[in-house]
Amino acid sequence: MKILFMGTPDFATACLDALLADEFFEVAGVVTKPDTRSGRGMKLNFSDVKKRALEKNIPVYQPETLKDEAILPLLDEIKPDCIAVAAYGKILPGYVIDYPKYGCVNVHGSLLPEYRGASPIQRAVLDGKKETGVTTMFMARGLDTGDILLSEKTEIGENMTTGELFDKLANIGGKLLVQTLHALKSGTITPIKQDDEKATYAEKITESECALDFSKSADCVHNKIRGLSPFPGAEAFLDGKRIKLYGSALCKEDGYENASFGEVVSADKNGIKIKCLDGAVSVSEFKPEGKGVLSALDMINGRKIAVGKIFEKREELL
Secondary structure, eight states, X not given: OEEEEEEOSHHHHHHHHHXXXXXXXXXXXXXXXXXXXXXXXXEEEOOHHHHHHHHTTOXXXXXXXXXXXXXXXXXXXXXXXXXXXXXXXXXXXXXXXXXXXTOEEEEESSSTTTTEESOHHHHHHHTTOSEEEEEEEEOOXXXXXXXXXEEEEEEOOTTOOHHHHHHHHHXXXXXXXXXXXXXXXXXXXXXXXXXXXXXXXXXXOOGGGGBOOTTSOHHHHHHHHHHXXXXXXXXXXXXXXXXXXXXXXXXXXXXXXXSOTTBEEEEETTEEEEEOSSSEEEEEEEEETTSOOEEHHHHHHHSXXXXXXXXXXXXXXX
């Protein structure tokens, strides 16, 4: 089966790797988003998918737009049997969706129709979900509305971060994509229409959501810290300076009734406990603005964090 692969971040790279490991597939080309520039030197950055494609000597295409049949000549040149899509980052127009014999198959990081949209993995952790999964689906003209092909569930651990879940789902997604394409080729798969009434939408994470509010429940604070880890990072202010918090664990024991919200109630090498509405969260990693990630012990020794210090919220960030 000749494949045109479309994807951008490392989640997509796992899917590309799974296709390349199976001799049944010929990945004839890779479409990924254009390169970006960042940093003081405005260094040119390649997507994770582009890096892998170059390593494997696969032709790479980076169109600025897909509109107005911009890549129709590419489709006519490659003539893919199927277009496999994973976190590409652009909406596919109808002429692309309708082109291949076996359709456009998308790998989505949720159990559709739950969490359609841009941030399904982060939203599942932020919402404190105990379970999520990966769905393969035919792409349609709506946002993640196409017929479901296969899905696989997985548990979300109590302290699992978005980054950890991302890696877990990426591996599942690669295997599920290969299974889906084999089943399409053999005609042993029956697409299932999504129930739109059960659909939820995973909106893109905004900057205002990064602000921690320690007057919320410990569960809420814990889910936000791990849900925004490693990127973009949940944040608060200590001594008037912005700081990101990572590596959270729940502390539901009593004994902090007289502490203020956001107050450090204990601090040692294992973690810094911060008072919430009910109980506390223990945080093991911090990133002060302009600095690298520091352990709890580094923060105690270098930043002089001690019992009684207050992690504050800034109203303009909430």
